[in-house]
Amino acid sequence: MLQAQTEINKDDLRRLGQQCKDDGWRLVTISAVDLGERVELIYHFDKDLALKHLRLTVGPQETAPSLSPVYLAAFLAENEIRDQFGLAFQGLAIDYQGYLFLEPGVECEAICHGASARLVGADAKEDE
């Protein structure tokens, strides 16, 4: 349990993100945790040295909405999550299609189980 955290839904993300931006909160980063079938996204915000977090859980075979229309800085973190966890985002400002770190055609073992199956368009390899 993190201090100052709120659980949210996918549909509320952009609205709450815009609210945070209007209140003067700065997006620090987006962390992703592998919970087996689901992936949990934690958005960390900062204002005047105080932190607050928004938690969003994305189920299997789902995509998440991107925060980059609100905070442009989110595009890099979301592309990295796509590479490492296989979770696709809709509406990314600059979309690398899962190839931020790798070249097309390169096989890799993703950071979490089941991510290889989620990677769209890449050759999936079975995780050990």
Add this chain to the structure above:
Amino acid sequence: MAGTVIPFGPQHPVLPEPLQLKLVVKDEIVEEAVPQMGYVHRGLEALVKVKDFKQMTQVVERICGICSSIHGLTYCLALEELMGVQPPPRADYLRVAWSELHRVHSHLLWLGLFADALGFESLFMQYWRIREKVMDIMEATAGNRVIISVNVIGGTRRDIDEAQRKWVLGLLDEMEREVKATERALLHDYAVKRRTVGKGVLTREQAYDLGAAGPTLRGSGVAQDMRQLGFCAYKEVGFEPVVEHDGDSWARAKVRYRETLQSIELVRRALAGLPAGETMVKAKGKPPAGELVVRSEQPRGELLYYVKTDGSKNLERLRVRTPTFANVPPLVVMLPGLELADVPVVVLSIDPCVSCTER
């Protein structure tokens, strides 16, 4: 889109880090810049499944060579808070001393590279000559020059005795004199100013909205520095962030120059106020299940660690957000509108550290 695409990096004589920027250029003016990373990705976050939480201290220190001690420090702070271990006060002051020494050597390294990117080789060599003194201090007090490995969960492994303390203070005086002597050559030189003033401007709103960190943020007028949080002994030692308001490359260079002098002063204060006592408390057992976010300040900016434990000796998740990761989006916004020849200096002015970014 009409325009030539020039790939800048990952190997380039003037680029110190393996970051690729695809620059869309029209008539020497950059229109768009798309970053491409992945040349030094080692998958260190995935190693939490294999190494236990004590071995991860060594792994985490090797994310970056320049700021390695502060990675180790943040990791140890996170685990100490999870395990409920309070390091002794002497360890706090020693940690401040070693962290600030790291900041000095990192900024001196950057000042040298900045001069080198402008072609000013003699100044580059002069800064690295001063930096050698810091490496000697690290070797004598901590056992190694670059990856000093002094932070453990519970305190620090090594101590600085009285004779070493006096020697270190003497070297700090020499270094401060030599750094001050370079001010005119670095900041008030006509050629340097022509190439850096007004280039790569980041306004205050842009810097804040794009999530910039460190001197990139402070050079645009936002007074935010994670050392204000007061971890370790920063509250006792006393600290104010260094701020400039122009937002261009020259302002960022000035912020780092002033921070070097400030850090030398902080090391002096930390060593002067060293309390007596032990340097380490033994941390027994495994961390309980839980999660935590810890932040600290690296030379390049704000560092965030998200640690999730599940009660076993392996961590469940370790997420490291390094400052250069936060500074790349502002870079993408800074570059359009510049001439092609100005790009290397502006890229260097955010102080990229790609081994941190890609882990």
Add this chain to the structure above:
Amino acid sequence: MAGMTKIILGNLASKPATRPHPFEPHQPMEGYRGELINDPAVCILCGMCQRTCPSACLQVSKAEESWRWHPLECVFCGNCVEVCPVDSLSMKRSYLPVQRQRLEVELHVPKKAPKKKTSKTAQPEADKTEAEA
């Protein structure tokens, strides 16, 4: 350029900052974490160093009475030296020189007779650590 000229003249007048290596090699300072050495007469093959090593460069085998160290995988962190219960590991003050062949250190460590404790429940150290391993 006035600022730099003064510095250059000062550098010309003082002695060079570089050392004429290899004629005058650098002597590492006291406490430097250099080459790892193990004393076979003291080592009890408990395996604590192997468990602590973050880079898995140590192999300890009680059955084969051997202690192996792979210097090319070692990161010279010094964790093994700190956890050794009998202080048989130490780090030299010099770093490993360049080798012509891939160096692997293997020591034959004879099994020690269990130390007799003066207390009634004399559980020997060797048996206890064997149970832990």
